[in-house]
Structures are given as structure tokens and as C-alpha cells.
């Protein structure tokens with residue numbers, strides 16, 4: 596496990612994932628009944644962007660200026676983006692930054708925790724010892740939050756179905772090895788068998804179009820309930836960028852969230868573009884019946 600999210604925190608892919616996560620939580624909370632938020636690959640919960648450039652011995656180009664850095668300068672963003680930016684600024688201030696530029700960036704656990712109601716509950720899984728320790732220090736004493744050093748895919752089997760009878764599962768793995776796609780499909784299958792009504796969001800990198808398309812085909816052959824995918828490309832198909840986009844598959848999406856997310860993806864694409872050919876779109880993989 597060499598992956599450290601620090602170097603990527605606040606990049607365009609984090610921005611896209613976290614905006615969609617915020618909308619998922621907001622839409623699920625349109626119903627009074629509480630739910631379980633299960634973050635299978637939680638990370639450390641909060642990131643110091645100053646460390647993003649020098650967290651290890653290698654010199655790195657910081658990724659956040661082309662992500663959250665660009666968003667913070669936008670005038671009049673759509674409400675779904677404003678809500679996310681408010682949380683980013685809140686995290687930064689609470690972390691003690693008084694400067695004009697954002698320094699501390701919230702990860703998915705921090706963002707989800709801010710939205711939790713008394714009837715909601717969170718389980719956060721992180722296997723890397725240092726990341727787990729940081730996450731436990733950050734959120735381990737928060738009421739209704741459980742931080743665990745377990746394999747997130749195993750947690751799906753251990754925790755679903757949950758007593759709340761409603762769940763949002765975020766699967767956001769590091770894609771360090773080629774087996775990750777198969778692990779995601781197995782995890783999703785476990786979730787659907789154990790709790791067919793749960794909402795599952797899966798983040799994936801757009802590095803090879805063909806690999807992503809075969810993932811879509813595998814999903815479409817999996818007898819899934821309603822499923823869409825929102826994808827953001829920061830460059831066109833011929834780009835040589837190592838990461839030219841990313842996407843989020845949502846199984847059992849909340850009603851009408853597709854309309855807002857497709858607008859947000861289209862709005863974010865030109866803001867986060869790195870080359871010509873940037874785009875944002877939403878495609879239904881399995882239509883609602």
C-alpha cells in the first residue's frame with residue numbers, strides 16, 4: 596500500500612467526487628429516516644495542502660491549484676458547488692488557517708460528518724496505518740462515527756444490511772493494482788445481495804477509455820437496479836495526461852439527482868479543463884423502471 600492521497604487532495608478528481616458526494620447526502624436527507632454512511636476507503640479525513648508538494652522525498656507538482664484552487668475564484672457558482680465550497684472554507688477555518696488562501700482541505704469523511712443528522716451514522720474504513728491513525732485522531736471521538744482499520748470491501752459484508760434500512764456506500768479505492776476493478780465489482784455484488792436498496796457510489800479514474808467501457812459493460816451485465824454514471828474529462832480523448840478525467844457510478848441514485856449532477860458536471864468541465872476537449876456528462880447505464 597504505497598498510495599497516499601495527500602498528493603492528490605483537492606485536485607479536479609477530488610472536487611468532482613466531493614461535489615457529487617455532497618449532493619448524494621443532501622438528496623438522501625430529503626427523507627427524515629436516518630441512514631448509514633459507509634466510506635470503504637476513507638483516507639485521513641483532512642489534508643494539509645502545503646504538504647501536498649513535499650510529503651515525501653520526491654518533488655511533486657501540487658494538483659490542488661487546478662482543482663479546488665480554481666473553484667475558489669469562481670463568481671456565482673451553482674448552489675451545489677456553493678454548498679461544497681462553504682464546507683471547504685469551514686474546514687480550513689476550523690483547522691486554524693486565517694490566511695486568504697485555503698490550506699486545509701476536507702476529505703470525504705470530514706465532508707460527510709458535517710452533514711450528519713442525529714439519526715444518521717458513519718463507518719469509516721482505512722487500512723493504511725498512518726492514514727488510519729490520522730483519521731482516528733480527526734474523527735474518532737465524534738458521536739455516531741466509527742473509524743475502523745479494516746478492509747473496506749470486507750466491511751460491506753460485515754455491515755450490510757444495516758438496522759437503519761438505508762445506506763450510502765462510497766467506494767473510492769486507490770487503483771494501485773489491476774485487480775481493483777474486480778474487487779469493486781465483487782464489493783458491489785455483495786452490497787446488492789445483502790441490501791438491494793442501498794445506494795452505492797463508485798469513483799473511478801479515466802486513464803484508459805477501453806478499461807472504463809468494459810467496466811460499464813460488466814456493470815450492465817450485473818442485473819443492477821437503476822444506475823447512472825457522471826463523468827468529468829479535463830482533456831479530450833487524444834490527451835497524453837496520465838489522468839484525463841474521472842467518473843462516479845451511482846447505483847440506486849436518489850430520485851432526480853441525475854438532473855442536478857448533469858448540470859454540475861457540465862458547469863465544472865470548463866472550470867477544471869486542462870486541455871481542449873474537456874466535458875462533463877451523465878449517462879444512464881441501467882434506466883429506472
Ligand SMILES: C[S@@+](CC[C@H](N)C(=O)[O-])C[C@H]1O[C@@H](n2cnc3c(N)ncnc32)[C@H](O)[C@@H]1O
Nearest residue numbers: 600636637638702703721722723746747767769
Ligand atoms: C483515494 S483514497 C480515499 C480518499 C477519500 N475517500 C476522500 O475522498 O477524501 C484511498 C484510500 O484507501 C486506502 N485503502 C486502500 N485499500 C484499502 C482497503 N482495502 N480498505 C480500506 N482502505 C483502503 C488507502 O490507504 C487510501 O488512503
